[in-house]
Amino acid sequence: MSGEELAYIQDALQSNWIAPLGPHVNHFEKEIAEYVGVKGAVAVSSGTAAIHLALHVINVTKGDLVFCSSLTFVASANPILYRGAEPVFIDADPETWNMSTSALADALAEAAHVGRLPKAVIVVHLYGQVANMSEICSLCDQYGVPVIEDAAESLGSTYEQRHSGSMGLFGVYSFNGNKIITTSGGGMLVSHDQQALEKALYLATQAKDPTEYYQHRELGYNYRMSNLLAAVGRSQLKVLKERVHARRAVFQRYVEQLGDIAGFIFTKELENTRSNRWLTTLRVDHSKTAFRVDVIRRTLVAHNIEARPVWKPLHLQPMFSGVKYYPHEKGMDVSQHLFQTGICLPSGSNLSLRDQMRIVQCIKETISFEKIAF
Numbered sequence: 286m287s288g289e290e291l292a293y294i295q296d297a298l299q300s301n302w303i304a305p306l307g308p309h310v311n312h313f314e315k316e317i318a319e320y321v322g323v324k325g326a327v328a329v330s331s332g333t334a335a336i337h338l339a340l341h342v343i344n345v346t347k348g349d350l351v352f353c354s355s356l357t358f359v360a361s362a363n364p365i366l367y368r369g370a371e372p373v374f375i376d377a378d379p380e381t382w383n384m385s386t387s388a389l390a391d392a393l394a395e396a397a398h399v400g401r402l403p404k405a406v407i408v409v410h411l412y413g414q415v416a417n418m419s420e421i422c423s424l425c426d427q428y429g430v431p432v433i434e435d436a437a438e439s440l441g442s443t444y445e446q447r448h449s450g451s452m453g454l455f456g457v458y459s460f461n462g463n464k465i466i467t468t469s470g471g472g473m474l475v476s477h478d479q480q481a482l483e484k485a486l487y488l489a490t491q492a493k494d495p496t497e498y499y500q501h502r503e504l505g506y507n508y509r510m511s512n513l514l515a516a517v518g519r520s521q522l523k524v525l526k527e528r529v530h531a532r533r534a535v536f537q538r539y540v541e542q543l544g545d546i547a548g549f550i551f552t553k554e555l556e557n558t559r560s561n562r563w564l565t566t567l568r569v570d571h572s573k574t575a576f577r578v579d580v581i582r583r584t585l586v587a588h589n590i591e592a593r594p595v596w597k598p599l600h601l602q603p604m605f606s607g608v609k610y611y612p613h614e615k616g617m618d619v620s621q622h623l624f625q626t627g628i629c630l631p632s633g634s635n636l637s638l639r640d641q642m643r644i645v646q647c648i649k650e651t652i653s654f655e656k657i658a659f
């Protein structure tokens with residue numbers, strides 16, 4: 286927490302706006318829109334809901350295709366199924382871990398060739414790294430396909446001075462408990478297209494017609510953010526800058542301490558981008574070292590230190606078996622490789638120097654032990 290939450294919540298309670306609407310919701314939307322440099326925003330109950338609304342506004346429906354990054358959390362793609370559409374998964378780039386532009390180019394060319402272009406492309410900015418947006422957007426423009434940015438993990442990250450989430454037709458942020466700022470649960474849909482946002486707002490509030498009585502012509506959702514939670518979000522947004530600073534410092538310290546270990550490859554920032562370093566991630570090059578990344582993770586766990594495996598790619602998930610997948614290069618499945626060789630280190634904004642050094646020490650000891658054993 287930032288420390289100011291109680292004052293904001295107290296204000297919400299005193300004003301008696303205890304509803305999925307109210308002044309804090311409106312302020313929170315304005316403040317986010319201003320911060321990331323877009324025309325407007327709609328505060329909703331989760332990042333997943335925001336993706337769902339974006340797909341609905343684009344009119345993604347049964348029988349449509351939607352392209353989506355494969356190396357991501359399942360929430361990026363679930364809304365494609367909510368709409369009854371068909372996902373197609375796109376591999377990752379080995380440098381950024383984000384959508385491979387060569388795989389995307391292949392997928393779009395093939396889709397155009399058979400006359401079945403996707404209705405949208407969902408690009409994820411994984412772990413805070415911003416994807417190669419100029420290439421991705423120009424590819425999508427070429428085929429007239431709108432881009433939805435899943436920026437759930439990358440609020441505060443920039444690409445050529447522009448904020449992640451502000452470059453596509455829609456951007457999506459999450460304020461789930463694990464994200465860089467949180468409302469305990471919540472999300473935000475942003476866009477430069479006011480009309481599209483109006484439609485999203487209408488759908489998020491049960492698609493009620495502007496009549497005196499309750500009239501509905503289409504199916505809507507109950508997806509608005511509570512005024513109480515928006516109050517929390519506003520005080521969180523005030524410390525976003527410090528959070529990014531803290532997470533980048535955590536990353537820097539890991540690199541200083543562990544960067545020289547043979548085979549350790551920390552995820553790079555693309556040129557002209559600045560990552561919020563939501564999570565410090567690295568992969569272990571198994572051709573340069575004997576030890577395996579899962580040994581590090583298990584040793585950390587044994588020392589009561591939680592480290593996470595990299596997202597299991599969606600094209601490898603049982604629930605998506607049989608779904609079409611475009612690899613980075615022929616016979617080169619990068620996201621699977623990153624899943625097998627990558628790790629997310631503890632990266633909290635409040636990680637103390639002492640705790641971080643304990644983590645570092647634990648990793649160094651694991652490696653020297655593994656060397657002897659080898």
Ligand SMILES: *Cc1c(COP(=O)(O)O)cnc(C)c1O
Pocket residue numbers: 330331332333334357358360361409435437438458459460461470471472
């Ligand atoms: C957290 C997350 C989401 C979903 O956000 P919720 O607010 O939890 O629904 C979507 N995509 C990615 C990449 C995420 O990390």
